[in-house]
Amino acid sequence: MKVTIAYIEEPPFGWTDSDGAAIGADLDLADAVLRAIGVTQIEHHLTTFSELLPGVGAGRWDMNVPLFVTPERANLVAFSLPVWAIGDGFLIRTGNPKALNSYASLAARRDARLGIIAGQVQHESARAAGVSEDQIVSFEQQADAIEAVRSGAIDAYASTAVGNRILADRIGGSVEAVDHEPGEDGSQCPPIGAFSFNKSNGDLINAVNQQLRLYLGSPDHRARMAKFGLTHKEIDPALVC
Template identity: 35%
Template sequence: MARVLNMTKWAVLALSLGLMAACSDSESDSSATKPSAANNPPAEQSTLEAAKAAGKIRIGYANEAPYAYLDTSTNQITGEAVEIARVVLKRMGINEVEGVLTEFGSLIPGLQAKRFDIIAAGMYVTPERCQQAAFSNPTYGVGESFLVQQGNPKQLHSYEDVAKNDDIKLGVVVGAIESEYARKMDIPLDRVVVFPDVVSALSGVQAGRADAYAATAMTVNDLMKKSATADLEKAEPFTDPVIDGKSVRGYGAFAFRKDDQEFVDAFNAELAKFIGTEEHAKVVQPFGFTESELPGDVTAAKLCGADAQAGSQ
């Protein structure tokens, strides 16, 4: 009988130990599979957060004065867009701007590919571009102009003048809005000469590869001021193209990636406090901008239009 009792005690003890071991293993497995805060990957920083943390940001530009270009005397990028960006970004806690030189037509693809985080190139806001990038509110508004040979021998004072003469070739920079103006003004594609940059376009007019170079009035003014050649001039007077019943006026702004709306909103908040102030006037005056080029109450939302807004949803 004692032996039976002892065996029973041992059986109970073994069962108890087994249950304890099972409970211990279960708790161990649970703790092993339970995710800990230390094992969780950190949340990815937004572009704005990353820029503030680093204290710097990369901007894409196309070397087109007076908007954004390399000043060879200082080896620093400057221009209307660059200097405004410096002021606004500094107010946001981002003190350093690093420039990435890119052909104008490759600016939006470069932004999307994250080669840089902002386009600071005086880029016009258009509904088509709003499908691909998020724009700040504009910093300026300006009309068009032609750069022609001295004396304007072909008498080119408008896009209409180019369209009605089958012998005229119009020069534009790749990716610039002027190629779109030419298309909408019914200038045949085979009479539009596309150049990679402003310097090439200037040389093209000098060499006769194009009879006129179409650009913003500010670009042509800057070229005339800085060009050492006496064989070119600004076509005056000049009539802006009328498209969809309206005389065009381009509005330039900064472009961001579509998923950086937080950045755009923060940038716009500081931009609104700056545009039109005395400080703004002093910053842009060296680049030929005056009160006449202020954008007024024009916003990116107005320029993008309802179709672009719907497409961005």
């Protein structure tokens, strides 16, 4: 049995290492779950964020790495059970010269520019907090947004808090990560992420969900995720929210 899973370059969730292998927390979780349900061949397909949903919807691959669940996306694909719950944060230049620590703080600085990846949920979160469209700069690739922060073309790049912490540690020196305060959007639980599939692929969806019920929160799951910097803070809310 072969399954092809699409991923994007977004550490710590997924990326291509120097040997050309696809690695990351989401891919490690997929590997554990798929092997447990009898998949013997797993193929990784690198793509862009904007192609994830159209690609799986068109059957170009079987499943996507987890992404945030929204009602709009649920109209296009079938989501698995939640596998993580993660709040947003900023990647900024070291020293945080404009004191940006939330979408609201950025909205209050009319001279501040925010980078987002086109189509990601951070766009709507920023708009809901009052960030205007003329403050938002869209990018197709994370690497371009990071370079824009480093060069000063934008003041902050919005992504997951844990992802930005990993990026800041890897880049070092010129950038730092700032986590947003919990509940900025008024919710009690951080946004949840889940694998996504073509809605017609019911057998795979059901098998994955059955294994996720058994595996999520287990010692092996927590140990695997810890290697990539995901802790109980990202895992536990997904089990109850």
